[in-house]
Amino acid sequence: MTRSSWSDARSIAHAAGAALRSDVVDTLALTEALGHVLAAPLVSPIAIPHYDSSAMDGWALAGSGPWVLLTGGDAERARSVGLSDGVAVDVLTGGLIPAGAETVLQLEHGIVEHGSGSPHLHLAPTAPSGEPRPGRHIRPAGTESPAGSTVLDAGTRLGPVHLAVAAGAGFDRVPVVPTPRARLVLTGDEVVTSGVPGPGFVRDSFGPSLPGVITSLGGVVTSSVRVGDDASTTADALGLTSAVGAPARHQRDLVVTTGGTGDSRADHVRALLRDAGADFLVDGVDVRPGGPALLARLPDGRLFVGLPGNPLAALLSVLTLVHPVLAGLQGLELPALRPAVLASPIDGVRSGTVLRPYRSVHDPDSATAHAEPTPWHGAAMLRGLADADGVLVCPGSGAAAGGLVPSLDLPW
Numbered sequence: 001m002t003r004s005s006w007s008d009a010r011s012i013a014h015a016a017g018a019a020l021r022s023d024v025v026d027t028l029a030l031t032e033a034l035g036h037v038l039a040a041p042l043v044s045p046i047a048i049p050h051y052d053s054s055a056m057d058g059w060a061l062a063g064s065g066p067w068v069l070l071t072g073g074d075a076e077r078a079r080s081v082g083l084s085d086g087v088a089v090d091v092l093t094g095g096l097i098p099a100g101a102e103t104v105l106q107l108e109h110g111i112v113e114h115g116s117g118s119p120h121l122h123l124a125p126t127a128p129s130g131e132p133r134p135g136r137h138i139r140p141a142g143t144e145s146p147a148g149s150t151v152l153d154a155g156t157r158l159g160p161v162h163l164a165v166a167a168g169a170g171f172d173r174v175p176v177v178p179t180p181r182a183r184l185v186l187t188g189d190e191v192v193t194s195g196v197p198g199p200g201f202v203r204d205s206f207g208p209s210l211p212g213v214i215t216s217l218g219g220v221v222t223s224s225v226r227v228g229d230d231a232s233t234t235a236d237a238l239g240l241t242s243a244v245g246a247p248a249r250h251q252r253d254l255v256v257t258t259g260g261t262g263d264s265r266a267d268h269v270r271a272l273l274r275d276a277g278a279d280f281l282v283d284g285v286d287v288r289p290g291g292p293a294l295l296a297r298l299p300d301g302r303l304f305v306g307l308p309g310n311p312l313a314a315l316l317s318v319l320t321l322v323h324p325v326l327a328g329l330q331g332l333e334l335p336a337l338r339p340a341v342l343a344s345p346i347d348g349v350r351s352g353t354v355l356r357p358y359r360s361v362h363d364p365d366s367a368t369a370h371a372e373p374t375p376w377h378g379a380a381m382l383r384g385l386a387d388a389d390g391v392l393v394c395p396g397s398g399a400a401a402g403g404l405v406p407s408l409d410l411p412w
Contacts, residue, residue: 003284017328036176042171047142060101106135119276259309286352289313310379343370357388
């Protein structure tokens with residue numbers, strides 16, 4: 001088995017996902033679109049804002065004061081046909097600025113005098129010098145964006161504010177990339193799913209965590225099954241005994257397993273894939289932890305990711321293989337690396353790359369945050385990852401404190 005470098009494994013996984021992406025688009029209501037990836041740019045059919053509006057509660061004014069303050073029907077007519085010189089109407093924040101209005105006087109800066117006839121609006125003695133200034137507190141139409149402009153780019157993962165932008169542009173529904181679907185197959189005779197495990201057994205950490213991890217990456221777990229270390233049962237769970245040509249849409253599905261990727265008598269995944277004629281795209285990764293992870297293409301076109309059985313190794317392998325696959329399926333770029341300054345050294349290991357969760361710590365001698373590698377970095381340890389701000393991608397030869405190393409942000 002020739003293991004891929006960590007960098008190559010990610011690139012291969014991303015390309016494999018991208019190759020399965022199609023032109024199929026789902027159209028969802030805004031209330032359903034949170035977390036989905038926009039399939040096409042959103043081009044606003046209207047200017048934003050689409051009318052001249054007030055930025056303050058107060059009065060819209062025309063000409064110089066004092067101003068005749070129109071009320072009731074007179075005010076409504078003025079809002080419809082426009083203001084003439086020496087006239088004011090009240091306006092609320094976000095309200096329409098009538099034609100002819102030159103400025104807005106803030107509520108705190110005016111005084112209304114009532115006498116015989118129409119009330120009059122005067123500047124308050126406390127009003128700042130120069131008030132009211134032309135154009136003051138008026139938001140012209142199109143200030144944020146003109147009609148026909150792109151307000152959200154294709155490839156945007158829609159968060160709450162993006163949905164607010166879409167709504168503000170008048171959209172009720174948006175085009176999104178279909179959500180990639182994943183089937184989980186969790187293996188291991190030694191795994192228990194509840195209570196405190198006895199000696200020789202371990203508690204299931206993948207059942208409660210992997211569906212949420214997949215969701216955070218833009219996918220959805222459509223089924224999850226647990227099997228023991230039995231070759232026939234595992235083959236059935238993987239669908240290898242009946243994998244003969246899935247529908248085109250389902251060829252974009254992903255199968256993810258945990259455990260069974262080693263070479264012991266209890267590990268059947270690699271042998272089953274070989275027997276089924278799967279194409280191994282990544283047959284192991286030159287990284288610690290997570291070396292046994294693999295990526296294959298099943299005979300029916302689906303992609304298969306085999307995660308190691310140790311929890312930390314498995315979740316870091318999600319970053320190596322699952323995240324890039326799902327990014328490719330959704331038309332997204334390969335998740336980017338960014339530099340981090342090491343607060344403490346990282347020892348070398350016998351692999352090309354070492355992945356180490358880290359926390360950001362403040363350096364008292366500078367304004368720079370440094371990356372403190374977790375001391376809990378064994379393949380079975382999750383405590384360090386649970387407390388992490390990101391993952392360091394360090395050369396296998398190690399790195400000294402103060403050095404710059406690439407890092408990945410955690411997507412969950």
